[in-house]
Amino acid sequence: MSNVEIGMGQPNAALAEAERRARADRAKKAKRVESLKLNLYRVLLIGGFLLLWEFASGRLIAPFFISAPSAIFRRLYGWIASGDIFFHMGITATEALSGLLLGSVIGIVVGTILGMRPFLARLLDPIITTFYSLPKVALAPLFILWIGIGIDMKITFTAAIVFFLVFLNTYTGVRNVSRELISILYLMGANEMQVLRRVVLPSAITWVFAGLRISVPYSLIGAIVGELMASNKGLGALLVRAQGEFDTAGVFAALVAIMALAVIFNMAVRRLERKLMPWKQAEQDQQAAV
Amino acid sequence: MSIQMSGTKPKAVTGSLISFENVSKTFELADRSVAAVENVSLNIKRGEFVVLVGPSGCGKSTLLNMTAGLFLPTSGRVFYDGTLVTGYNLKTGYMTQNDHLLPWRDVVGNISTPLEIRGMARGERHDRVAHLIELVGLVGFEKSYPSQLSGGMRKRTALARLLAYDPETLLLDEPFAALDAQLRLNMQIELLRISRSLNKTILFVTHDLDEAVALSDRAVVFTARPGRIRQISDTPLPRQRDLAGLRRDPAYTRMTAELWDLIMPTLNETRGEAS
């Protein structure tokens, strides 16, 4: 790597560019090898665990408690073949996603308004803190009374959970916006909406996404807890049914489906994050290349 | 106030555009108060290029902040074009000491920002930004984010952004500090050309005494904190000057030497204070 400096010192721009590209390629390749290695170890680890589980089942621990990977996969396969699993996953995903959207949109709007109006924030602070400390699960019975046991109940319930997470993060983000940047924009003659769009929101979006990332598992909690309490559709209902039939493999299979949903949600949020914050990507690449 | 606005001619070319009238600023911190500037009186005419020099921490940036209306003096008054400055002074464009670019916008986006705010049409904006990028030598970096630029490139982006919206008065706080000699000379020539051809009023802060003499119509020298005006020197150079050839100009060398002699004791003072 000692030739890097020589390359930089050369007046020939094309050469320097080629050098830079070669360096970037090398860095990228090293990264690929690293991630390949990580993935290999992961497969080994999980594979080993599954083998151990399969072996222990019936030999060390009764299948009633832990079932067996093979039985779980068979159950899953059955659900997939019949299409059942997609129906239930679709219901749960709809509830979680709608709740996530609704809760985060309201959270972002309220968080931004309170962040920009410190007086309002101080006024509402005790109320918000009180509601924040309330375990949201305790609100479920109230929602059932108000809205019934349909899909809209689970959406409202999920939204209520997500709202606080996104709201608090957005609020913090808006409060942390650089005041100098805001001044610079006002000096250019900007109005409040222009400052909001060009400075406050882009600056707070990092925080918003931090809130969204925590919200993903909570949105699934909302949907599934709702289903556990009152429903005959969705993965939560599937879970309850399998448990009622003492079908341990079914319980585990439902859990696997929930995990799959969580993974998909996380990936979607991460992809959205990359798309909406290209400059973050640039900052990360920057660090990798140094 | 000496300026009286009368009749239908509100903006006289003569008289001061910017006036500091016995301006003092003290920052109240949690545990102590810091007197940044003390009793500064200064009148700056329209079209004038005034350079502020003085030891670090003597309140040069503070004076610019008050001209931009970011905060008010503790005592005394700042007037702009005959009006008391009480809030954001939209006639000024400010290139702050830290460049304060928008991290989430690339070079083009940053330079476009003031034009968008003004509501300039996309096509016109595009042309203007392209021209400015060429002017400050950032061709090829249009799509780079500030985090991907060097310090000097960020300064140039900030300068292009400032020139983009063409304010009446430019407040420049050590704008060329991070540039190499060649680039700095180019930027100085460009700035001087703009100031003359568009009759801009410029308040310019620098640490570099050579730069102070080369650019200024007048140089204001401050004492160490709390900053007081120590001396105001008229620069003995013609308004149209050849920056590249200044080194051989005896008037230029003489004034730089004078400023050195003036500043050196203050430097020793601050050093003595620190140890």
Ligand SMILES: Nc1ncnc2c1ncn2[C@@H]1O[C@H](COP(=O)(O)OP(=O)(O)O)[C@@H](O)[C@H]1O
């Ligand atoms: N916004 C502020 N709040 C508190 N103290 C400040 C602020 N701005 C400047 N100061 C203090 O005022 C003094 C002068 O600062 P500044 O105007 O930045 O000096 P200069 O630009 O000449 O180096 C310094 O001691 C600095 O710490």
Ligand SMILES: [Mg+2]
């Ligand atoms: Mg300063």
